Amino acid sequence: MVGGGYVGLVSSACFAELGHNVNIIEIDCNKVEAINSGEPPIYEKGLDGLLSRHAGENLMATDSYDVIPESDLSFICVGTPPGPDGNADLSMVASASRSIGRYLRDGEGYHVVVVKSTVPPGTTEELVIPTVLEEARGRSDDIGFAMNPEFLREGMAVYDFMHPDRIVIGSREGGAGDLAESAYSGIDSPVLRVGIRAAEMIKYASNAMLATKISFSNEVGNICKDLDIDVYEVMRGVGLDHRISPHFLNSGAGFGGSCLPKDVSALIRLAESLGEYPVLLKSVIEVNERQPHRLVKLLEEKIGDLFGKEVAVLGLAFKGDTDDVRDSRAIKVILDLKEKGASVKAYDPLAIPNARKVVPDIKYCRSAAEALEGCDAGLIMTEWAEFASLDEEFDMMKSRVILEGRRILSCEDAEGICW
Incomplete structure (x- = not known):
């Protein structure tokens, strides 16, 4: 797992709970020390229990990519913060791709690079794949690629990982998708197999839909306030329509967070x-x-x-x-x-x-x-x-x-x- 931030750490702890041997590559030495001592550097419900069970056993953190050659899968879980113009900053994705490729030169056997970071459609095919293969020199035949977006709610991330609505696997080759999907063995969930760009877009479209429902509720709420109508009564009625559902219809101050x-x-x-x-x-x-x-x-x-x-x-x-x-x-x-x-x-x-x-x-x-x-x-x-x-x-x-x-x-x- 490249990146020990919110997504990388929660995913790592949950993969360890599923029985995998997991190494987290994290450049922040303080985070490495905290994770290895079983102390989560972020607050997330249930994460402390997972770390206390698995840290030092089948979950380890390191600041080195030396663990890459011996692994079957490497997940890119680095941040993609907004740049000044609103575009996703992909510099950390590019850096992780270069490092993974460089260390895969000395590896043997089939290895799959999985992008879990939220990236614009086309990023895996146009940035990650060529960068990894350029650095890996000569190993193009036994390196596969997949895209596996995350759908973790902060405050409920451990539960969401272990009980997902769906697992989305995007790949061009069946073998790469199969190996990425196998990491989730033991989780009862529908698995959607799609192309790489479709997987990237599913993440963006999902978050855009949730944001749209919130802003819609707030716009209606602003109108309701002018008319002295309780918008929560209105949205209860709206949400009972099974085509709409009641989720994310709470009017208020708006949405925030990292996603x-x-x-x-x-x-x-x-x-x-x-x-x-x-x-x-x-x-x-x-x-x-x-x-x-x-x-x-x-x-x-x-x-x-x-x-x-x-x-x-x-x-x-x-x-x-x-x-x-x-x-x-x-x-x-x-x-x-x-x-x-x-x-x-x-x-x-x-x-x-x-x-x-x-x-x-x-x-x-x-x-x-x-x-x-x-x-x-x-x-x-x-x-x-x-x-x-x-x-x-x-x-x-x-x-x-x-x-x-x-x-x-x-x-x-x-x-x-x-x-």
């Missing part, structure tokens, strides 16, 4: 490079970017000019059960509040260390009650279970001005961004 924003943006750039104009995808991003600002505007309607006001923000992670603040709607709201002259007190059960790296100059608190005390308003930005029972804590504010970016509270005087 949906960057993948939709990358798909937009790809479409534009082909001469297409992806109107719908552009609108998905536009609606999503407006939502945090709508929440701040609603706050101004409630308490007036924000300059000099103190606001509590509860929840910093982009979603519950994770410490990930990448593209978090809470961070965007905090930056908006600061720009308008408000001071911010914040609390999150897990994400404060990561949030400090992005916004170091606000007050971080040890509890929701501490954050709310003396504030002019409170904003709920992440659906943490512990926030659901908050009520009397809001009496510690100057007045009970409570706005939700996620529908989690049970107190009746809370108002939502679009309900």
Whole structure:
């Protein structure tokens, strides 16, 4: 497994649970040390138990590619962050491909290189395959290639790996696809065998559809708020249609995290490079970017000019059960509040260390009650279970001005961004 980040580490631990011998190649020595000691460098439910069982046994981390020649499969699990123009940055994929190819020169027997990173369609065939084969010199006949996208939800990634909706294997040669599929032996799931480009596109299309459902729900929610309609009642009715389903129809502050924003943006750039104009995808991003600002505007309607006001923000992670603040709607709201002259007190059960790296100059608190005390308003930005029972804590504010970016509270005087 090349890359010990979120996808690489979770996948490695789960492959080890399935009985495979797994080596993680990771350039960050601190991560290597943590993994080998059984301590996950990220928070993910169930990951600590897997590492404690398998680290030092059939799961090891290293900063060297020396393990490649003796392996049957190598999975590329490196990041593909958005570049300044929104395109996926494939530099780490290229680097991993060069290193794998170089070390495969000395290997023997059939080896399959599997791309698990989210990459634009055409990347495996136009970048990974030629790079690996150029570096491997002379081993082109016994190296196969496959594309195996991941569909892991943060906070539920271990469960999703072991109980997937589907396993997608893209390949040009049946043997390469067969070996990639064999890694999942023991998991009861439909397996979809497709071409390499189709597998790459399935990942992008899946995330774009989820993002579209969220932005659609938020757009409808904004209209419902103007009409004094409970959008959650509306979406319950909509979601009962089996053609639509209730999933990802929760109106609120929008989507964030490491996948949906960057993948939709990358798909937009790809479409534009082909001469297409992806109107719908552009609108998905536009609606999503407006939502945090709508929440701040609603706050101004409630308490007036924000300059000099103190606001509590509860929840910093982009979603519950994770410490990930990448593209978090809470961070965007905090930056908006600061720009308008408000001071911010914040609390999150897990994400404060990561949030400090992005916004170091606000007050971080040890509890929701501490954050709310003396504030002019409170904003709920992440659906943490512990926030659901908050009520009397809001009496510690100057007045009970409570706005939700996620529908989690049970107190009746809370108002939502679009309900």
